[in-house]
Amino acid sequence: MYFYSGKTSGGKHNPTDRFIFVNDFGYNEDYCNMMTYRKKGRLDYQLIYVSSGTLNVYEQNGKRQLTSGDICLFRPYEPQIYGIDGESTTHYWILFTGSEVENMLSFFKERSYHIGAFPEFEHFCHRIWSDFYAEQESSELLLDGMLVTIIAKIAQAINQDKNKGNELSKLRPAIEIMKSECHIRRSNEELASLCGINKYYFIKLFKKNIGDSPQGYYTKLIIDKSSHLLTNTTYSVSEIAGMCGIDDALYFSRMFKKHMGLSPLAYRKK
Helix, strand or coil: CEEEECCCCCCCCCHHHCCCEEEEEEEEEEEEEEEEEECCCCCCEEEEEEEECEEEEEECCEEEEEECCEEEEECCCCCEEEEEEEEEEEEEEEEEECCCHHHHCCCCCCCEEECCCCHHHHHHHHCHHHHCCCCCHHHHHHHHHHHHHHHHHHHHHHHHHHHHHHHHHHHHHHHHHHHHCCCCCCCHHHHHHHHCCCHHHHHHHHHHHHCCCHHHHHHHHHHHHHHHHHHHCCCCHHHHHHHCCCCCHHHHHHHHHHHHCCCHHHHHHC
């Protein structure tokens, strides 16, 4: 479990006098339990990118689950209630303000979007501070410029994702039940029926938008769940296999080793 924070919020310049200004940045790595509660929000903007695991964001209309590849924006004074409950999660964050920030973020209409892998965001929060440790004017300008690039990449990803978002909305009933009940492996016909489309169109859309077949995605969910249970519980391999919907512990062990490179017991020991 690690925590890293970059530059402090107190800069040499009044942030409101700048086009854009990075106040702080950092990451929370492999957190299993965490809760942030800011009823009145912050004075600045906050971008959060989830690299792995699940971050729960609580709003008036319920809980929003952010998973790997999701990005979230909190504007000034917006309530911030979010946390991690049990599942090992890594997320990155940037705090910033400036006179033109709201105009730059006009494309950000929802609380969160799925944008997939975002190495630039991770690099900014995870390693960049070592490159800009000196408190110099040029360092701040470089950080601010890199943030502008990150925002531009987010805008590009969201605009490109509009059509994909429409397709994902068709798949959402199946994806949600697969995530919540991965121990019940439903057939492609059943999943397609939940989405109100035929099986062949469902499989085509699924591969296009998720990058894997429905049954391959089931396997990934099972591996993720079993990895978490092996790391954070004392259940036996046989019990974990059963919790993942697999009656044959030997088959489960072979499947786990195929995908993780280690047997379940070796993975737990390591």
